[in-house]
Amino acid sequence: MAELVGSMVVGSLLSLVKEKASSYLLDQYKVMEGMEEQHKKLKVMLPAILERITDAEKQATSREAIRPWLQKLKVAAYEAIQVFDEFNYEALRRQAKKEGRYIKLGMSNRIMFRYRMGNKLRKIVRDIEALVKQMRDFRFDKQPQAQVQINYLRENDSTMVDPEIVGRSRDEEKQKIVRMLVKEQANNKDPMVVPIVGMGGLGKTTLAQLIYNDPEVRKHFHQLLKWVCVSDDFDAPALKSRRQQRLTTGKYLLVLDDVWNKDDNKWNKLNACLKHGDVGSAILTTTRDKEIAQLMGTVEEHGIARLDNKFIKEIIEAKAFISQERKPADLAGLVDDVVERCAGSPLAAKALGSVLHGKTNTEEWKAVLSKSIAHNKDDKILPILKLSYDDLPSHMKQCFAFCAVFPKDHEINVEMLIQLWMANDFILEQKDVRHETIGKQIFSELVSRSFFQDVQQVIGERYDSVYWYFSTSTCKIHDLMHDVALSVMGKEVATTTEKPKQSDEFLQNTCRHILLSCEKPEAVLNDSLNIRSPAMQTLLCGHPIESSLQHLAKYSSLRALELCLHKNTILLKPKQLHLLRYLDISFSDIVALPEDISILYNLQTLNVAHCDELGRLPKGIKYMTALRHLYTHGCEELKRMPPEVGHLTSLQTLTNFVVGTGPDCSSIAELQHLNNLGGPLLLSQLENVTKAADAKQANLGNKKELRELSLTWTGSEEEKQHCHKVLEGLEAPPGLEALRIEHYQGTSFPTWMGTLTKMVELHLFDCNKSNKLPPLGSVPALQVLRLERLKNLESLCSGGTFFHFPNLKELTLDELPEFDRWCEVNWVQGEQIMFPQLEKLFITNCGKITALPGPALLGGPELGAAPKVLKSEDLELGTTLCGGDYGKARSSFPALKVLKLCRLDNFQSWEATEADQGNTIFPNLEELSIEKCPELAALPSATSQGVSFDHSDVTAWLAFPNLKRLRLFYLDSFKSLGMTEATHGEQQRFPDLETVCVYKCPKLTTLLGDCESLVEVFNVPASLKTMDLRGCPKLKSIFGEQQDEPTFNQGPSAVPKLSSSAHDHLLLPCLEYLRIYRCESLSEVLNLPPSLRNIDICECGKLQLLSGQLDGLRKLDIWFSTLERLRLRECKSLASLPDGPQAYSSLRDLFIKSCPGIQSLPSSLKKRLDDLIYKYLDARHEGTHQTHLSFHHQMHKSAHAF
Incomplete structure (x- = not known):
């Protein structure tokens, strides 16, 4: 890190001392009795210092003598804050005693308190008096502090620079590296490591993000893209997280962002394992250090260029001016000078532009320019960033500087x-x-x-x-x-992600904010506090505390504490934490909180979320009236709220209110006065609310800040008999954005649900008696709708109305046994279609659904007019849509990307009627999964049926043009994918299909799966990457024909003969994974493409021959050169494996079992045996042995060391 002269944030501390010294509680409870003189002196001195502190902070960067003075003043301010917080707490204690809610914890001697605090205050006053005298010698100018403004938001939305500027500025560099990763690296065995190197602030991470998110890159590395922020510490948790998010054996792109470590041993260990990825894998790194780039790179590093001045100028103008139209000419003329100061750094441009945003005349701009000189050396732009920091108001400086406690990239x-x-x-x-x-x-x-x-x-x-x-x-x-x-x-600040080597190096006596993200943080604290006595204000522990903390008296200054406690850990006593404002013990193994926690009169945030064994909250919590945020979600054993929580009128967050019964808990009426509640609120165990009046008394409608509301019932049917009236009484506020209702047993939903015009998400779970949805036509903002286990629901639209869900993006229908129509009546919708923005559709266990909505009817007599109710015979569509002759909803699903259908017992067909030339059904669908739909016979045909409307022929329509993943399981009636040869004028079906998995489709005769009738696999899309054949007892041939390829030999088991001119038209040139299970009639697998990386063949007893594609320009010796995984089991007739000079050169996983016909291995394979990561061979193979070694185990062992 470049050396900077850090600003001294003192003014905001002094303002805080002044505020605390003027608290009305001090006088009301006479806690400063006998110290009035010192108190008065302090209140006189503080304004005098505050008048000059702004100038003092400015001069500290250039006058060395001022810094020690400011440091002493800062220490005095901290001590004063501590003393006044003690006075304030004593006042609150006396107030609690007066109101009869005082818990006595040992002796409380007023005389001793006054004596102790009096001594501390007199010392502070003496110190400040001496500092004031010294201040006069410095002759600081009076510069009264600016008043804090409430609204800091800028007039223009300049929080982010236009992404288009960022994209355009690095497009040439991005395209260069994309070509390297996608094309030049495509066939390389070892992963390519491309380092991006350059000084900080030039945009290395931004360039890496542009590459990472490039559509071509994401498609090429679709198996795995992984981003890891490394930063200063190679043992950071982000890197270790590969234990949870493992790199698979597929082709991957791994980004290591911000690498600093030069330890070549660590890099070599990780690199050795990363080499076991698939052919074409790549690693992209960013670093400021050229030596690191040379150490890691397998190709020449990409030195990121300084950003062109025209883009720097665009960034500055976007940040500095409200708009291009409101750009003063005199200031615009200075922009070029600002550009020169930025040294091609977009970060400097954003920072300097932000500083200039609040300057309105040329003098102010020139003053900034005089201070903003970036160096062309390696370090560079830190002075500009420091200038941006110095331009902040004092209180903002303190807020941002505090963030140094977090590790880099946190x-x-x-x-x-x-x-x-x-x-x-x-x-x-x-x-x-x-x-x-x-x-x-x-x-x-x-x-x-x-x-x-x-x-x-x-x-x-x-x-x-x-x-x-x-x-x-x-x-x-x-x-x-x-x-x-x-x-x-x-x-x-002190931060560590690993145990310090020496305890005295970690904590200093000046330390106030500590973050420990290492294992056994209590050991680090105990060792450090043996030596040091810091005045800790913040302690954040990111790992569980497994043993007791020592030196408890040293925790008394804490204001913020985060701990995760094990069962046997002793919680710090509230008496030791009496000044605490923030306490997070979420995910702790605790049964209860101590009752004396109620003496934390200043506590603002209490987080006990996910404390699975927590059975109760302290009864005295009602006295903690400073509480603003109480997180109680995920506490499964919490069955009631303590009594009188309604006293906590400052609460803004209460994530779970558990309604209990009896006098020792709070009823729902206690919510009446908690009108500051906002964010998410869960009301659970609502069966304990038996009166509608109590529900109304909760006054939810008046909680204007509430955004998410979840209402759940549990218990028996009898306990829920009042639920309809209760739900009617729990009227939500009009600004609610998400609503969830679970186990509601009313027959209808309340009318107020139709008034939530801002609602974005609605979940209805286990509402078994409701047969109609609330009126959603008046909820146009709805984006997510989840309906699960509604046993009586029949349709989406009810009450004789049609609603097309204009903004819905995700729809889930699960276990709706009576759902049989999309609308109650038939509508000619005109240009309005259902679900125009829908991206994800999941339908499961809806037994009466017979079809999906079809495309919209266009060009009809009512086009542009109001929808008209028609009988089914008017449309001549028969009964292919939901519910027979009614409920004909229309949609071509123009935005749908994911469609999953499961357990639809009566789902039979797809409706296809379209009068708009070239229109497509499912135009953007990428993933289709259909499982256990016994009546479905086929996917949509490539052309429509002969349906007409308004005397216009319905033209051909397309289906699934962008489908990448297809999964068909347990379809008893399914016969065809419609993958017939394309005729003249028609487009190929599934042109982008990459993965096919078909299982137990006994009537399928044209493609894949557990298909008892399947004889031949042919006409498969050239884009296919994965093929899975399982349980096809009649299958005799695969790869018989590819789309748009001529057939030279006919017959179910024929092998195409490719002429020498056909070398650019290999069958399935993209296929990488082939699995064949239980295909008893298959005797040959011919024409295997050279792109294969995984072959898994099992229980194919008649299989005799494996062979690759051969043409005039390719020799057989390149076949199997990219193969990485070969598994053969119980193929009793297979006698040999192919051989060749380059065969098996990429193999790293070999498994051969119960294949007695293979008496010896080919020579090329024998040479590779010692290099394999995993191998299992039958003992009959001479010179081989069984070896088991997990690739993941080896790789993660090295990654951990890295």
Whole structure:
């Protein structure tokens, strides 16, 4: 890290001291009795210092003598904050005692308290008096601190630079590396390692992301793409996570981002294992160090170029000006000078543009330009980033600098970050404005100034059985910005991901914020605190605490604590944590919290989520009135809430309210006054609510900030008899965005569900008595609809209305035994089709569904008019759609990408009627899975039936033009995929198909699977990569013909004869995986393509011959040269394997068992035996032996060391 003179963040600390010194509680409870003189002196001195502190902080970077003075002032401020927090806590203790809710914990002697605190305060006042005298000698200018503004959001949406600028700026470099990875590397045995090298801030990671997300790259490496942020520590958890997310034996692209380590031993160990990936695998690395690039690279490193000035200019203007139309001419004339300062760095451009955004005249711009000189040396742009930091308001500086406690590349939970800011008093009080609101605005401003990046919304996190659509946001910090934060915080933060070699090197006495992401963090703490006595404010432990913590008195200054506790671990006593504001003990093995936790009068956040054994919350929790966030989801043993939780009127988050019974718990009516609740709320055990009045008293409709609501019933039918009235009383607020209802036993849904115009997601589970959905026509924003186990539901649209779900993206229908129609009546829809935006459709266990909606009817007499009800005979479509002669919904599913159908007992056909030339059904479908649909006979035909409408012939329509993965299992009536030879003027079917897996389709005669009638496999798409043949007892031939290829010999077992001119038209040129199981009639497998990497043949007793494709330009000796895995079992008639100079040169996995006809191995294979990673051979093969060694085990052992 380049050396920076870190700014001293002192002004915001002094403002906090001033605020605390003026607290009304101090006077009300006379906790400073006898210390009035010192208190008065302090309140007089603080404004005098605050008037000059801004100038002092500015001059500290250039006047060396000022820094020690500021450091002393900072220490005094921290000590003052600690003392006033003690005074404030004593006031709250006395208030609790007065109100009769005081828990006595040992002796509480007022005289001793005054004596102890008086001494501390007098020392602080003396120190500050001396510093004030010294301040006069420095002759600082008066610069009153600017008032904190509530709304930090900028007028333009400039939080992110236009992605188009980023894409265009690196397009040439991206295309160059994409060509290397996809084309030049395609047939290489060993993985190619392409290093991207360049100074920090030039956009190495951005370029790698552009490559990683390129469609051609994602298609080429579809088996596995993996991104690992390495950063300073090669033993970081992100790299170790390959234990959970393993690289498979397929072709992969691995990105190692931000590599620093030069240990060639670690790299060689990892590289040795990575070589066992498939042919064409590749590794992309980014690093600032050219030596590392040379160490890792197998090709010449790509030195990332400085960004062209025209793109730098675009970035600066996007950040600095509200819009191109509102760009002052005098300022625009200075942009070129700003460009020169950035040294081709997009990060510097974003940072400097953000600084200039708030400057409105040329003098301000020139003042910034005079300070922003980037060096062309390697380090470069840190001065500009430091300038961007210095331009922040004082309180924002403190918020960002705190983030130095997180490791580089750490994914930060934004909600947690804001709560940690609050716990450490970084967010000052503002009248009538929530701290959380200010925190979000501070975060947004820091994002807009490029201090945070990679902001993502984590959507769809599953908490046990509860699925929340909206979750939380995460972000990261650029490495160079992290360096800036570290330069500011210095020894005030300590972070480690592994146990320090020496305890005295980890913690310093000046340390205030600590993060331990290593195993057994308590051992590190115990050892370090034997030597040091830091005034800890934040302690975050990322691994479980397995033994007790020592030196408990040293934890008394903590404001934020995160621990995961094992059963036998002793929890820190609340008396030792009395100043705590943030406590996260989620995922701990605890049965209960101590009752005296209620003395944590300042606690704002309590997280006990996923404490599986937690059976109760403390009864005194009602006295913790400062609580704002209470996370209780995932606590399976929690059966009730303690009494009178309604006293916690500051609560903004309550993730699970468990409704209990009896006097020792809270009823649902306790929610009445918790009107600040927002985010997600789960109300569970609603069977315990028996009166509609109680449900109404919960007053959910008045909780304007509530975004997600989950309502669940449990228990017997008798216990749920009042559920309809209860649900009617639990009216949600109009701003609700996600609603989930489970085990509701009412016959209908309340009308208020139709008023939720902002609802994006709706889940209805186990609502068995409801036969109609709520009126969804008035919920146009709906994007996700999940209906599971609704036994009486018959259709999606009810009440004589049609609704086409204009924004729905995901639809799940599961276990709907009575569902037999998409609409209650027939409609001619005109141009309106159902599901125009639907991307995922999952239908399972819906026994009465007979067909999917067909394409829309266009060109009819009612086009453009209101929908008209018609009888089925008017459409001449018969009964191929849901429900016989009614319910004819129309859709060509224009956006659908994933379709899964399972256990549809009556599903028979696909409707196809289209009057628009060239229109396509399922035009974007990539994955199709159909399982256990016994009546389905075929996929849609390539041309429509002879249906007419309004005297216009219905033209041919296409199906599945982009399908990549096809899975057909247990289809008793299925006869055809429709993969017949394309006639003149028709397009090929399945032109992009990559994977086919067909199993137990006994009537299928034209392609694959467990197909008792299947005789020949032919006319398979050239794009196919995976073929799976299982249980086809009559199959005699495969690869008989390819689409658009001439047939030279006829007959079910004929082998095509390719002329020498056919070398560019190999059969199945993309096939990589072939599995053949239990095909007893198969005697030959001929024409195997050279692209094969995996062959697995089992229980094919008549198989005698394996052979590759042969043409005039290719010799047999290249066959099997790319083969990596060969497995043969119980093929009793197979007598030999092919041989050739290059055969088996890529093989690393060999398994041959119960193949008695193979008396000896080919010479080319014998040469490879010692190099194989895994081999199993029958003992009859001379000179061979059984060896078992897992590729994953070997690779992960090395990856761990790396």
